[in-house]
Amino acid sequence: MTLRDATEADLPAIVEIHNAAIASRISTAQLDPVRVEERHDWFRAHSPHQYPLWVAQIDNAIAGWLSFREFLPRQAYRGTAELSVYVRENFRRRGIGRRLLQAAIARAPQLNLHTLVGLIFAQNQPSIELFRTVGFERWGLLPGVARIDYQARDLAIFGRPV
Ligand SMILES: CC(C)(COP(=O)(O)OP(=O)(O)OC[C@H]1O[C@@H](n2cnc3c(N)ncnc32)[C@H](O)[C@@H]1OP(=O)(O)O)[C@@H](O)C(=O)NCCC(=O)NCCS
Known part of the structure; x- marks a missing residue:
């Protein structure tokens, strides 16, 4: 497996x-499918030196990706970034998510980050377990802040210093 920008x-x-993750209804607050044309600005908001976007490639297949993004816009939060990690269904449970997160933790100091967070729906057990395996702890819970298909969803904040 290769991890690269x-x-x-x-x-x-x-x-x-x-x-595919949007359709699962537990992974992301994005509810409608996205189109490639809509994602170019999001893609360009990343940079290898500030908020990287990495893919995990196995042979010719993109098996997963990880993004860093700004946690909150005010200056005092500059050293904190939010991570998102997604693995293609048929590549799951092979350690790809863990490798991506471990790489993000290792790279964080070079990106001038001191803290990483993951904002995860409380019922997203696979993601919660994944973040826990690499040392994230639950720092908070925002109860009922999201509605998905008319159901209230809690948002858990996982974090770790790096
Ligand atoms: C969460 C996700 C990224 C995990 O990726 P993955 O490559 O399958 O995870 P890994 O194989 O690296 O798993 C590492 C550990 O995480 C935990 N874990 C992963 N998937 C799990 C699951 N379905 N149930 C319970 N624990 C799980 C396990 O402890 C696992 O270690 P083990 O396989 O040795 O038991 C993947 O399920 C996914 O893409 N989900 C949809 C997108 C999403 O919800 N992303 C999070 C939003 S931030």
Whole structure:
């Protein structure tokens, strides 16, 4: 498996993986499928030196991706970033999510980050377990802040210093 910075040519695969997770209803607050054309600005908001976007490639397949993004816009939060990680269904439970998160933790100091967070729906057990395996702890719970298909969802905040 190779972990590398994503290129714009990876965007269709990234979007495909994202859309499969959107359909699961437990992974993301994005509810409607996204189109590649809508994601170019999101893609360009990443940079290898500030908020990287990485893909995990196995042979010719994009098996998963990880993104860093700004946690909150005010200056005092500059050293904190939010991570999102997505793995294609047929590549799950092979350690890809863990490898991506471990790489993010290892890279964080070079990105001038001191803290990483994951904002995870409380019923997203696979993601919660994954973040826990690499040392994240639950720092908070925002009860009922999201509505998915008319159901209230709690948002858990997982974090770790790096
Ligand atoms: C969460 C997700 C990224 C995990 O990726 P993955 O590559 O399958 O995870 P890994 O194989 O690296 O798993 C590492 C550990 O996490 C935990 N874990 C992963 N999936 C799990 C599951 N379905 N149930 C329970 N624990 C799980 C286990 O402890 C696992 O270690 P083990 O396989 O040795 O038991 C993947 O399920 C996914 O893409 N889900 C949809 C997207 C999503 O919800 N992303 C999170 C939003 S931030």
